[in-house]
Amino acid sequence: xxxxxxxxxxxxxxxxxxxxxxxxxxxxxxxxxxxxxxxxxxxxxxxxxxxxxxxxxxxxxxxxxxxxxxxxxxxxxxxxxxxxxxxxxxxxxxxxxxxxxxxxxxxxxxxxxxxxxxxxxxxxxxxxxxxxxxxxxxxxxxxxxxxxxxxxxxxxxxxxxxxxxxxxxxxxxxxxxxxxxxxxxxxxxxxxxxxxxxxxxxxxxxxxxxxxxxxxxxx
Amino acid sequence: xxxxxxxxxxxxxxxxxxxxxxxxxxxxxxxxxxxxxxxxxxxxxxxxxxxxxxxxxxxxxxxxxxxxxxxxxxxxxxxxxxxxxxxxxxxxxxxxxxxxxxxxxxxxxxxxxxxxxxxxxxxxxxxxxxxxxxxxxxxxxxxxxxxxxxxxxxxxxxxxxxxxxxxxxxxxxxxxxxxxxxxxxxxxxxxxxxxxxxxxxxxxxxxxxxxxxxxxxxxxxxxxxx
Numbered sequence: 001x002x003x004x005x006x007x008x009x010x011x012x013x014x015x016x017x018x019x020x021x022x023x024x025x026x027x028x029x030x031x032x033x034x035x036x037x038x039x040x041x042x043x044x045x046x047x048x049x050x051x052x053x054x055x056x057x058x059x060x061x062x063x064x065x066x067x068x069x070x071x072x073x074x075x076x077x078x079x080x081x082x083x084x085x086x087x088x089x090x091x092x093x094x095x096x097x098x099x100x101x102x103x104x105x106x107x108x109x110x111x112x113x114x115x116x117x118x119x120x121x122x123x124x125x126x127x128x129x130x131x132x133x134x135x136x137x138x139x140x141x142x143x144x145x146x147x148x149x150x151x152x153x154x155x156x157x158x159x160x161x162x163x164x165x166x167x168x169x170x171x172x173x174x175x176x177x178x179x180x181x182x183x184x185x186x187x188x189x190x191x192x193x194x195x196x197x198x199x200x201x202x203x204x205x206x207x208x209x210x211x212x213x214x215x216x217x218x219x
Numbered sequence: 220x221x222x223x224x225x226x227x228x229x230x231x232x233x234x235x236x237x238x239x240x241x242x243x244x245x246x247x248x249x250x251x252x253x254x255x256x257x258x259x260x261x262x263x264x265x266x267x268x269x270x271x272x273x274x275x276x277x278x279x280x281x282x283x284x285x286x287x288x289x290x291x292x293x294x295x296x297x298x299x300x301x302x303x304x305x306x307x308x309x310x311x312x313x314x315x316x317x318x319x320x321x322x323x324x325x326x327x328x329x330x331x332x333x334x335x336x337x338x339x340x341x342x343x344x345x346x347x348x349x350x351x352x353x354x355x356x357x358x359x360x361x362x363x364x365x366x367x368x369x370x371x372x373x374x375x376x377x378x379x380x381x382x383x384x385x386x387x388x389x390x391x392x393x394x395x396x397x398x399x400x401x402x403x404x405x406x407x408x409x410x411x412x413x414x415x416x417x418x419x420x421x422x423x424x425x426x427x428x429x430x431x432x433x434x435x436x437x438x439x440x441x442x443x444x445x
Contacts, residue, residue, distance in 0.1 A: 022301075049355070050315075050319065050320060050351060051319070060310050061309070064308065064311045064315075065311075065315055066314070066315055066318050069311050069314045069315055069318065070311070072311070072314070073307055073308070073310075073311040076307045076310070077307050080365055089292055089295040089296045090281055090283070090292070092291075092292070092295065093283045093288055093289075093291070095290040096285075096288045096291060096292075097283070097285055097288050099283060100287075100288060101269070134269065
């Protein structure tokens, strides 16, 4: 492979999607290896012995782990094309702050909305809407979180758009009714090939998450 | 670069100290404002409306929140005494350990705030973090960053001062110096650094504070059980 890159991934992982988007934005070639998390490959265990998780980017044989750390790495090594972080330190700090905000809140709460039931689900739904409204407030009428350029905050958040149908159906609410600007932002991101090619179909994701939900409930 | 630097912090907070250490290691002059976390100032709420927490760095009137975001900002604006490696892969590795520490440190909060089975589980997880750091993160180096203190060391600085106070307040042993010799050596090296040494909280004061908070948590936890 020209760029000597391997990505250990899972098609349904929002974290894996972040890396695929970043690689596509930079126009990089890479080998995509789909992992079976119930039967982790020796390569995955060797490359990420501490957390044993995907995504892992392997560049010239050396592993980089944790999705947003991988995205920053890609941005630093291939700085010249489609920068994902601004060059001004204060703007960079803002980007890191919001990417961190997404990282801390959306996955865990979103999971409860499609994965739980009853009171837990209701409480999670309320919280998710709150977080989405804060994010909506931040992006506002801007094309992207960073302004005119697609960047790391967009990369961090947009994979969760693939959860929207599942979250709305299981949670019985409409995201566009609650956060119309956030949905506009998401659709704008989806117009980018890097994003549309990295996110699975929302219905396919919904079916997959329903299967997982059944498994959790059985446990 | 020369514009006013202000830190909104809290004396007992290891997060606040991270920023102090980075500023001091780089020789950056700043004004410090102690925040009362029970009665948050208008300045804090204005500068960190999202999380309403310290630390917040205000540089030339512009606020930066979240300790590790602040540290990356400081590193970029004031490149002297670099705290991150130059090589992108080494930087990614430093960030990996920082994130790992951030994710797992929740267990330490949990064991401080709970009793019984929940506390036992959190204690086991906490011990696991320390074992992993010992086994994989130091690799025969004096500091996580190499021969000099870096962002990873600063991020784990709480282990060098707050951990044993936590152990005493809760009455649990987490770091056994005999089975974690590398980590123990790191703690000693970190605390001996001339800048760090001058910038640590008063242990007696911290213990009194932790004892007080621990009592509150026990009361809350046991009243829930009843």
